[in-house]
Structure formats: structure tokens, C-alpha cells
Amino acid sequence: MENEKAFFDKLEQKGVSRRDFMKYCTLLTATMGLSSSFVPKVAEVFAAPKQRPPVIWLHFGECTGCSEALLRSTYPYIDDLLLELLSVEYHETIMAAAGEQAEEQLHNAIKKYEGKFICVVEGAVATKFDGAYGKVGGKTFLQIAKDVCPKAAAVIAIGTCATFGGIQAAAPNPGGYVGVGEAIGIKTLNISGCPPNPINFVGTVVNYLLLGKLPALDSLGRPLFAYGTSIHDQCQRRSHFENNEFVLEFGSKEAEMGYCLYKLGCKGPDTFNNCPTAKFNDGTSWPVQAGHPCIGCSEPAFWDKMSPFYEPT
Ligand code: FSX
Ligand code: SF4
Ligand code: F3S
Numbered sequence: 001m002e003n004e005k006a007f008f009d010k011l012e013q014k015g016v017s018r019r020d021f022m023k024y025c026t027l028l029t030a031t032m033g034l035s036s037s038f039v040p041k042v043a044e045v046f047a048a049p050k051q052r053p054p055v056i057w058l059h060f061g062e063c064t065g066c067s068e069a070l071l072r073s074t075y076p077y078i079d080d081l082l083l084e085l086l087s088v089e090y091h092e093t094i095m096a097a098a099g100e101q102a103e104e105q106l107h108n109a110i111k112k113y114e115g116k117f118i119c120v121v122e123g124a125v126a127t128k129f130d131g132a133y134g135k136v137g138g139k140t141f142l143q144i145a146k147d148v149c150p151k152a153a154a155v156i157a158i159g160t161c162a163t164f165g166g167i168q169a170a171a172p173n174p175g176g177y178v179g180v181g182e183a184i185g186i187k188t189l190n191i192s193g194c195p196p197n198p199i200n201f202v203g204t205v206v207n208y209l210l211l212g213k214l215p216a217l218d219s220l221g222r223p224l225f226a227y228g229t230s231i232h233d234q235c236q237r238r239s240h241f242e243n244n245e246f247v248l249e250f251g252s253k254e255a256e257m258g259y260c261l262y263k264l265g266c267k268g269p270d271t272f273n274n275c276p277t278a279k280f281n282d283g284t285s286w287p288v289q290a291g292h293p294c295i296g297c298s299e300p301a302f303w304d305k306m307s308p309f310y311e312p313t
Pocket of ligand 1: 061062064066067123158159161167193194195
């Protein structure tokens with residue numbers, strides 16, 4: 001209780017009311033596919049954490065947008081909540097250490113938490129020429145992944161780069177980039193998207209802390225709560241499909257929102273993610289709502305398979 005009070009006082013100091021926090025927990029619970037009776041339990045995971053799993057966060061070939069999306073989200077300071085929830089032992093973007101000091105930190109964290117830490121991987125791994133196309137501190141991504149990932153309790157690949165290779169793997173892919181699971185032959189839990197919605201990562205972690213297990217996954221290793229339904233099937237612009245044409249029902253909600261973007265190249269029917277319901281930027285909007293076709297960013301090889309992203313009408 002004392003801890004809980006301290007937690008809410010801290011949130012209050014940051015300008016986040018208890019109400020805002022509970023609103024976030026409600027959204028998170030719904031996103032995780034749990035009934036509303038779980039909302040207080042989800043809140044408790046943050047407010048009175050029983051355990052803080054150690055995390056080693058690796059960066060390979062990527063743009064760091066996945067970390068940025070997570071750390072810059074404002075609703076309500078997911079970065080702070082996450083840092084309360086997890087004991088982040090190594091993360092190159094946010095740690096103070098650099099150079100040899102950073103390498104030492106990584107080494108010490110692995111030694112201390114071997115078999116117990118969660119390894120989060122952001123970015124793809126180069127595999128051609130012994131991985132020579134991607135290095136950190138003189139070591140190839142491939143070598144680092146081989147050294148660190150097998151020592152973790154679980155490996156979470158965050159972003160389409162770490163899960164399926166992303167832009168690095170786009171043709172002609174001279175470095176032989178692939179996702180981390182494929183690079184070193186392990187099973188990873190995949191949170192795809194370029195960048196992925198932070199709520200899907202938070203939901204996975206909370207699922208683990210609340211229920212003691214990782215969420216159910218689809219055939220591509222992605223949590224079903226987030227990637228179980230196509231964008232198209234949840235889309236607010238959805239209209240019915242007739243004679244190879246999308247027909248808008250006059251006066252329908254979707255007609256009010258604007259036209260279906262299929263003819264502009266929307267890849268919603270081939271893309272699985274929860275963007276239409278979870279939305280981005282504090283639940284404000286998502287690409288299709290904002291008028292941009294879905295480009296299929298959470299699917300394998302989307303740079304090759306889903307392009308051209310724009311098609312002339
Ligand atoms: Fe990839 Fe993450 Fe796209 Fe960027 O780091 S999923 S390029 S948004 O951010 O890995
Ligand atoms: Fe489907 Fe895209 Fe049209 Fe939405 S805008 S209904 S996702 S094709
Ligand atoms: Fe990506 Fe399509 Fe969602 S482009 S962010 S999966 S709407």
C-alpha cells in the first residue's frame with residue numbers, strides 16, 4: 001500500500017492523474033484481450049510490482065524508431081512505467097555508459113542474470129560474409145546475437161527489422177540481413193511493425209507479469225491479442241466488397257469517415273495488426289484514419305511484397 005501511494009504520488013508529480021492512469025490500464029487490458037475485471041489487476045502490476053525482470057536490450061540494423069516510439073510515448077509516461085516495471089540493465093540509447101564501459105556493463109549483466117533476463121532485440125542481423133555488414137564495438141551483430149540470446153530466459157524481437165529483417169532485408173539485401181530468430185536459429189516472440197505500437201510490447205510484458213506466461217502466438221510468433229485480425233477487418237473505413245469494387249453504404253459510419261483507400265494501394269486486407277483499435281499517439285489516430293493507406297509494415301518482407309506503396313488510380 002505504501003508503495004502504491006508512492007507510485008501515485010510520483011505519477012501526480014509528473015502531471016498524470018490517477019484517472020489518466022486508470023484510463024491507460026483500461027485501454028491496455030482491452031488491447032490484451034482481457035475482460036474489464038482485469039483492469040485493477042493490470043493497474044497493480046504497475047503500482048505494486050512483485051518482480052522486476054532484468055532486461056538486456058540489444059540494437060542491431062535499424063533506425064531506433066522502435067525505442068523512440070516507446071520512450072517518447074506520453075500516455076501516461078509509458079517510458080517511466082516501463083522502467084518501473086523492468087530492470088533495464090543494458091540499453092544503448094538510454095544508458096549513460098559508452099565505449100568499453102558499456103561493453104563491460106553488458107558483460108556483467110549477462111553474467112549476473114544468465115538464464116533469467118529477457119533479451120529484447122531491436123534491428124536486423126547481417127548474415128553474409130560472417131556478418132561483416134553490421135558491427136558494434138568491433139563485434140558483428142551476428143556474433144553478439146549468438147553470444148547473448150541463448151543465455152536469456154526469453155527473446156523478444158521488437159520491430160519488423162528484428163522480427164523479419166525489415167528495410168535492411170529489402171532486395172537486393174547485400175548484407176544478407178534477416179530477423180534475429182532466423183539469423184541464429186532460435187524462436188523469438190515477435191512484436192512486428194515499423195515501428196510497432198508500444199502498447200503491444202507493454203501488453204506482452206504485462207501479460208507475462210500478470211499471468212506468469214507469454215501470450216498465445218500466431219504462426220509468425222506474434223501475440224494473437226495484437227496480430228490476430230487483419231487491419232481491413234477492423235477498419236473504420238470498411239465498406240462492402242462487390243464485383244471487385246468497394247461499395248460504400250450511404251449514410252454509414254464508414255462513408256462519413258471518408259472513402260476506403262484500397263484503390264490508393266492500401267494493404268490492410270493483407271496486414272495483421274491492431275492499429276485500428278489500439279491507435280497511436282495516445283489513442284489519437286492511425287495511418288488509415290489519418291488518410292494514408294496501410295503499407296503493411298508489420299508483415300514479413302513488406303518492403304518487397306507490399307510495394308509500390310502508392311498506386312496511381
Ligand atoms: Fe526497424 Fe526499429 Fe522500422 Fe525503425 O529500431 S521496425 S526501421 S521504425 O525502428 O527496427
Ligand atoms: Fe481495408 Fe484499407 Fe479500405 Fe480500410 S482503407 S477498408 S483497411 S482496404
Ligand atoms: Fe503499419 Fe499498416 Fe498499422 S502501415 S502502422 S500496419 S496501419
